[in-house]
Amino acid sequence: MDNHEAKFILSAYRPGGQDAGDPRFSDALEQARRDPMLEQWFRESVAFDAAVAEKLSATAVPADLRENILAGGKVSRPSRWTKPFVRWAIAAAFVLVAIVGSLVLREAARPRLAAWQTNALGVISSVINGKSKFDFQAHSATELVSWLAANHAPVAQEIPQRLVGLQSLGCKTFSWNGTPVSVICFMREDGGLVHLVAMSPSRQTRAGTTHDPQIVTQGAWATATWQAGDAAYMVALEGSREQLRSYLL
């Protein structure tokens, strides 16, 4: 190491002596101990640095600077709403609300069965489970329709073609809020059942039903409801929408 290099390194040596143990300076310091000229330069350099440091530290600071900083600090303090954690928490809450809200809206927008339809499914279930019995049993839909008509029960003016081809089991009538309702049960090819419900003209049939079949699923049930004339009809089965659609053709 020559003196030029030693001076270069020793220029970074702090006058307070904090760097005495820094190995990066050890060779240059050793060089200064061996070379009187370099040692003299180093001593003057440290003295110069110490004097400059002292002068700079004595530089006057504006009298009002401290108060201005403290006052400005108060107004610069972010509100608790802008702290990072709170911002994340708020964002997470918004996301949660959005998710829950969309689920609620989706659930609310989901088509539901009317009360008379739910009631009809209950009656059908009770027959299937043996809790109640058919009013009339016959393997021919035509026979069942005749029986219903004779008993002043609502009858479908037109039975879907796929149902006509099925073997029927029986029919049952009941009243929902004073409005007569009838059910004809058919045996499906796959061994399951499919039911045709007819409800006499009423406010309920006029409200919420359309001329085109509206498919709604509820639990294990798939239902299709439509209006023809003033009466409302529902085809229901325990199965999928696709299975149901095949009986509407």
Next chain:
Amino acid sequence: MSAVDFQQLVDRQYAPLFRFGLSLAKSEAEAADLTQQTFFLWVSKGDQLRDRTKAKSWLFTTLYREFLNKRRHEVRFPHVELENASEYDVGVSPNVNALDSATVVEALRELEEPFRAVLTLFYLEQFSYQEIAEMLEIPIGTVMSRLSRGKAQLRQRLLSQEETAARKIIPMEKEKRTENG
């Protein structure tokens, strides 16, 4: 950070920060503005600093960045090729003790900005070359180079100040002798 902690930090650092700002800026007002801006940034962003022992380095680094940002907008200084900046190899050291603080600060402020930043951090807070390298985001070798050449330039300017001061004094003594004689 509580208001008390903030006040303690201000009390410890506002004067050195202002002096650092003064060495960089062209006016006392600008230095004060930089100092305040630095503390206001601390208020809004200081919470992000996990190691609170580095608050001091954070403040000096932030002030320097703020200064550079302002300069980029103002483009007041021409670009200086530091590698080609002349190094004043003066064999004589000025008698700094005989000069007042304002003269030393003025001489420092006449240096090119990169030298000023490194020298001020070195002198004011006696930051190590490693700390300065981290704060200014420059290699250690560059810090040493700027310290070496910056000090040489500072000596040159302080010597000039000494000579100027001496010239001002001598004619007055001559005048007095003439009057007495």
